[in-house]
Amino acid sequence: MRKLVKKIIVKSIGLYINLLSYVFPEKATRLAYRLFSEPREGRFRPEEVPEMLKEAMADMITHDDMIFQTYTWKGNDQIILLVHGWESNTSRWENFLPYLKKSGSTIIALDAPAHGLSSGTEFNIPEYAEFVNILVEKYKPQMMVGHSLGGATCLYFLEHYQHPSVEKVVILGAPSELQTILNNFRNMLSLNTKVFRMMEKYLFQHFKIRAADFSGKKFASRLKIKGLVAHDEEDTIVDFEEGKQIAEAWKSAIFIRTKGLGHSLHNRELYQKIYNFLFDKSSVA
Structure with a gap:
């Protein structure tokens, strides 16, 4: 019953945006993009910081008019950067941290825009x-280790910034195609063609990239560094084929197919395989 009510509400919002597009097209576009880009979960207040984050050295970095939160677990000169996904925050790495800590490495994580303690109301990959x-x-x-849209962000980063320090990257449950994400959003709200085209135009005007060109598998195909891609067959958030396509395009990547872990991919065996890959231990097969 609850799912049915939610579906009716979502479709009603889509109908409102469709009708609005014929009278105030720019307003309809802004509303559609706002629904697409504003996370509804993943934030917390300073007094709500999880215990595992209190153990880290916290720092806020200012960039332009944005402030983003970072956390550091100090170790040796080997450094790992953790990049979480949509409607999440740094605390999502709690179960994975013990595996990384035993390497003695320094671990750094950040809260995405509009997540955790970072500022902003909008999430976008660029x-x-x-x-x-x-x-x-x-x-x-x-x-680097990225989960979900954090993984997609890692691929985008590697394509557009090409920093020489990064030698290994782990991508967990990440989507490949922005066009697929947009199509899913369109279908969820039943948006008409007019609104959908205006949204695509809006994205291009703001980020100078066309949805069809925003492709994780294309980014991965040009990578020469070592990678590990893991995706669950029963992922209901990001289709398994998305992860498979990224792995197949990435010539120097290992692909791990899991079953029953869902989108979160929290699993001791998988974490051990990631640890083995990152620190050249035993087999990751």
């Missing part, structure tokens, strides 16, 4: 990648 680049320039990590 801006997130800009934040990532600031940290990479500052700390020069040799390894």
Whole structure:
């Protein structure tokens, strides 16, 4: 019953945007983009910071008119950067941190725009990648791990910034095609062609990239660094084929297919395989 009510509400919002597009097209476009880009979960207030984050050295970095939150677990000169996904925050790495800590490495993570304690109301990959680049320039990590849209952000970052310090990258449950994400959003709200085309135009005007060109598999196909891609067959958020396409295009990547882990991919065996890949231990097969 709850799912049915939610579906009716979502379709009603889509109908309103469709009708609005014939009278106030720019307003309809802004509303559609706002629904597409504003996370509804993943934030918390300073007094709500999870215990695992209180153990880290916290720092806020200012860039233009944005402030983004970072966390550092200090170790040796080997540095790992963690990049979380949509409607999440740095705390999503809680179960994975013990595996990374046993390597003795320094671990750095950040809250995405409009997530955790970072400022902003909008999430978009180009801006997130800009934040990532600031940290990479500052700390020069040799390894990166990204989950979901955080993984897509890592691929975008590697394509557009090409920083030489990064040697290994792990991509977990990431989407490949922006066009697919847009199509799914359109279908969810039943947006008409007029609104959908205006949204695509809006994205191009603001980020100078066409949806068809925003492709994780294309970005991955040009990578020469070592990669590990993991995706679950039963992922209901990002289709398994998306991860498979990224892995197949990435010539120097290992692909791990899981089953029953869903989109989160929280699993001790998988974490051990990632650890083995990052630190050249035993087999990751």
